[in-house]
Amino acid sequence: MIRNVLFHLGRYCKLLGQGFSKPEKVSMYYKETLRQMTDIGVGSLVIVALIAAFIGAVTAIQFSYQLQSSFVPRYYIGYIVRDITIIELAPTFTGLVLAGKVGSNMAAELGGMRQKEHIDAMEIMGVNTAAYLVMPKIFAAICVIPLLTCIAAFVSIGGGYVATVPTGLLSSDEYIRGTRTFFMPYNLTMMFVKSVVFAFILTSVSCYKGYYVKGGSIELGEASTQAVVISDILILMSDLVLAILLT
Amino acid sequence: MITVQNIYKSFGEKEVLKNVSSTFYPGKTNLIIGRSGAGKTVFLKMLVGLFEPTDGKILYGDKDFFALDKKELRELRMEVGMLFQGSALFDSLTVEENVRFPLDMFTNMTNGEKLNRVNEILDRVSLNNANSNFPGEISGGMQKRVGIARAIVLNPKYLFCDEPNSGLDPKTSIVIDELIQDITRENNITTVINTHDMNSVMEIGDNITLLYNGKVAWQGKNTDVMDSENELLQDFIFASPFLQKLRKQALNK
Numbered sequence: 352m353i354r355n356v357l358f359h360l361g362r363y364c365k366l367l368g369q370g371f372s373k374p375e376k377v378s379m380y381y382k383e384t385l386r387q388m389t390d391i392g393v394g395s396l397v398i399v400a401l402i403a404a405f406i407g408a409v410t411a412i413q414f415s416y417q418l419q420s421s422f423v424p425r426y427y428i429g430y431i432v433r434d435i436t437i438i439e440l441a442p443t444f445t446g447l448v449l450a451g452k453v454g455s456n457m458a459a460e461l462g463g464m465r466q467k468e469h470i471d472a473m474e475i476m477g478v479n480t481a482a483y484l485v486m487p488k489i490f491a492a493i494c495v496i497p498l499l500t501c502i503a504a505f506v507s508i509g510g511g512y513v514a515t516v517p518t519g520l521l522s523s524d525e526y527i528r529g530t531r532t533f534f535m536p537y538n539l540t541m542m543f544v545k546s547v548v549f550a551f552i553l554t555s556v557s558c559y560k561g562y563y564v565k566g567g568s569i570e571l572g573e574a575s576t577q578a579v580v581i582s583d584i585l586i587l588m589s590d591l592v593l594a595i596l597l598t
Numbered sequence: 599m600i601t602v603q604n605i606y607k608s609f610g611e612k613e614v615l616k617n618v619s620s621t622f623y624p625g626k627t628n629l630i631i632g633r634s635g636a637g638k639t640v641f642l643k644m645l646v647g648l649f650e651p652t653d654g655k656i657l658y659g660d661k662d663f664f665a666l667d668k669k670e671l672r673e674l675r676m677e678v679g680m681l682f683q684g685s686a687l688f689d690s691l692t693v694e695e696n697v698r699f700p701l702d703m704f705t706n707m708t709n710g711e712k713l714n715r716v717n718e719i720l721d722r723v724s725l726n727n728a729n730s731n732f733p734g735e736i737s738g739g740m741q742k743r744v745g746i747a748r749a750i751v752l753n754p755k756y757l758f759c760d761e762p763n764s765g766l767d768p769k770t771s772i773v774i775d776e777l778i779q780d781i782t783r784e785n786n787i788t789t790v791i792n793t794h795d796m797n798s799v800m801e802i803g804d805n806i807t808l809l810y811n812g813k814v815a816w817q818g819k820n821t822d823v824m825d826s827e828n829e830l831l832q833d834f835i836f837a838s839p840f841l842q843k844l845r846k847q848a849l850n851k
Binding site for chain 1: 643646647648671672675676678679680682683684686688689699700702703704758
C-alpha cells in the first residue's frame with residue numbers, strides 16, 4: 352500500500368517535472384491554453400452558477416431557521432451567508448464540482464489519447480507531451496477557476512437573497528445590510544488561495560490518471576472515476592490544511 | 599541507415615527480445631515480420647524510442663539513440679515519421695490540421711507556406727479534396743494516407759510503419775504499400791515496416807527480418823523467400839495449405 356502510494360507520488364512528481372520545461376513553440380501552447388480556458392470556464396459556468404445559487408439559498412434558509420428565536424440580529428444572516436460563501440462554500444463546492452466535471456473529462460481525454468496512440472505519435476514527433484498536454488490544462492485551470500469561484504460567490508450570495516427576501520424570512524434591507532457588515536478583504540485572499548490550490552489539484556491529478564492509463568475502456572472508466580475521487584479527497588484535505596494555515 | 603546491435607528487452611521476468619541484430623537501409627522498405635507475440639511491436643517501439651532496451655544498441659547513422667542528450671534526441675526526432683496501426687490521427691482536428699500539426703509545432707513557416715506544404719503532401723498521397731474532413735468522416739484507407747502524409751510532412755530521414763495494411767481490403771493495401779515504397783525511394787528514406795501482410799512481404803520486401811520468439815529467425819529479400827529452406831519462414835509465409843500448394847507448384851515449374 353505505502354509502496355504503491357510512493358510509486359504514484361513519484362511518477363506524479365516526474366510528470367509535473369517533465370511538464371515544466373521550455374515549450375517547443377509558444378504559440379501552440381498559447382492556443383491550447385486558450386482552448387482549455389474556454390472549455391473549463393465557459394463550459395462550466397452554468398453548472399457552477401446553478402449549484403452556487405442553490406447552496407447560497409439553502410445556507411440562508413438554514414441559518415434563518417437556526418437564528419429564528421435567538422438574540423442575534425436578523426441581518427447577521429446576510430453576513431454569515433457572505434462569509435461562509437467566500438471563505439468556504441464557493442471555493443470548495445466549485446472545486447468539488449469541477450473535479451467531477453472537468454477532472455473526469457481531462458482524465459478521459461488524455462486516457463483516450465493514450466489508448467489511441469495519439470500521445471505516442473506526438474512523442475515520436477518530438478513533442479514533450481507532458482508539457483503540451485498537461486501544462487496548458489493546469490495553467491488554464493489556475494487562471495479560470497478562481498474567476499468561476501468569484502462568480503459562484505456572487506451567485507451564492509444572490510441565491511441567499513432570493514431564498515430569504517421574497518419568502519419574508521428577512522427584509523431586503525436586512526439582507527443587504529448583513530452582506531455589507533464586517534467585511535474583511537483578507538477573506539477574499541483566502542478564497543482565491545483555496546481556488547488556485549484546488550484548481551492545481553483537480554487538473555494535475557486528473558491529467559496524471561489519464562496520462563498513464565493502460566488497458567481498455569474499463570481501465571479508462573476506472574481512471575476517470577479515480578481522478579474524481581482522489582481529487583475530491585485531496586481538495587478536502589488541502590481545505591483543512593489551508594483553513595489551519597490561513598486563519 | 600539504422601543498425602541494431604544485440605538488443606535484449608525484458609518486461610519483468612519475461613524476455614521479449616533476445617539478442618536481436620539487424621540493419622535497415624536507406625531507400626529500401628525494410629520489413630519486420632513474424633507471428634503475433636513474436637516481439638515485432640516491441641521491436642518497432644524500441645526503434646522509435648518508446649521503449650528502452652534492456653541491453654544492446656540502436657544506431658541512427660553513427661549516433662547511439664539511447665545515449666543522445668535531450669537536444670540531440672529532439673533533433674533526431676524531427677527526422678523520424680511514424681504511421682501507426684490505427685493511424686493515430688487527432689480526432690478533433692481536420693485532415694489539413696492533422697498534417698499541419700508538425701509544421702505548426704516545429705517550424706517557423708508562414709501560414710501560406712504551411713498550407714502549400716500540406717497541399718503538396720496531400721496531393722502526393724492522392725488526397726486532394728479532403729482538407730476539411732475530420733478523421734471520422736473518411737475511410738480507413740484514407741486515414742492511413744493522412745497518417746503517411748503527417749509522417750512525411752517534415753521530410754523525415756526515417757519512416758516507421760506499424761502494420762500499415764491492417765483493416766484494409768487487398769486492393770487498398772496494395773495502394774498503401776506502393777505509396778510507402780515510392781515515397782521511400784523518391785526521398786531515400788530508411789523505412790521500417792512491421793507487417794503481417796504476405797502480399798507486402800512479396801511485393802515490397804527489400805530487406806526482411808523474421809522474428810520468432812523474440813529472436814531473428816531469418817533475414818533476406820523478397821526474392822529469396824520462395825527458395826528459402828528456412829522452415830520457420832515457410833511456416834509463416836505459406837501458413838495455409840492452399841499457399842503451400844501454390845508454392846510447390848511454383849517451385850516445380
